[in-house]
Amino acid sequence: SWDLDTAVSISEAKQTDTATKSMDRRVLTALLNPTAANMADAAAFSPAYAALPVGTVWRIGENAGLNSAALYSALLADKSRQGVSRQYGFDAKVSREFGKLEGGAMGVAFGFEARHESTDLGLYDGLGDFIGLSLTSYGGKRDIKAAYAEVLLPVLKRLELSAALRLDHYSDAGSSWTPKIGAKWKPLDTLAVRGTVSRGFR
Numbered sequence: 001s002w003d004l005d006t007a008v009s010i011s012e013a014k015q016t017d018t019a020t021k022s023m024d025r026r027v028l029t030a031l032l033n034p035t036a037a038n039m040a041d042a043a044a045f046s047p048a049y050a051a052l053p054v055g056t057v058w059r060i061g062e063n064a065g066l067n068s069a070a071l072y073s074a075l076l077a078d079k080s081r082q083g084v085s086r087q088y089g090f091d092a093k094v095s096r097e098f099g100k101l102e103g104g105a106m107g108v109a110f111g112f113e114a115r116h117e118s119t120d121l122g123l124y125d126g127l128g129d130f131i132g133l134s135l136t137s138y139g140g141k142r143d144i145k146a147a148y149a150e151v152l153l154p155v156l157k158r159l160e161l162s163a164a165l166r167l168d169h170y171s172d173a174g175s176s177w178t179p180k181i182g183a184k185w186k187p188l189d190t191l192a193v194r195g196t197v198s199r200g201f202r
Helices: 025-032 036-045 069-075
Strands: 003-024 076-101 104-121 138-156 159-170 174-188 191-198
Touching (some): 003 025, 025 069, 069 076, 076 138
Antiparallel strands (some): 003 076, 076 104, 138 159, 159 174
């Protein structure tokens, strides 16, 4: 008379980071110092700059209103990067009642869990060509497995004890045993007092 409960989980989270109005460093240099070499370098890299009138400069301060929209289109661009996190998991639990105590049948359960986690977020496109982009990126993966056992003991009609033991193993951080004991006392039919002591880990 074992009860079996199983589940499979699959999840994915996609991420897009966008840095708005990042400055093209070649175009910036050419707009602030329009030498032949600087203009040639910017024009070779940016078609939008190449379309501007030769010798265009970036006016700053009280004359900023004289700058054209085309100048800002050549100077500024939105840059982005893509990221994804995935998680796949499986768990199974079996449980049943057996024997008899004063408060009722005892219960026992055993379970197993397995999970794979991965994450990846790359660098921004345009890195090295645009000013102000973050140099951070990250990626990683790990596997997690866990097994546990629980027992429920209704020792008296108004007193119930429970105990559990769990083992978690992380491929990147090692293993940890986490025991737990608990009690439930009902001094009245309409009042229950519960208490639990357990060991946790992070």
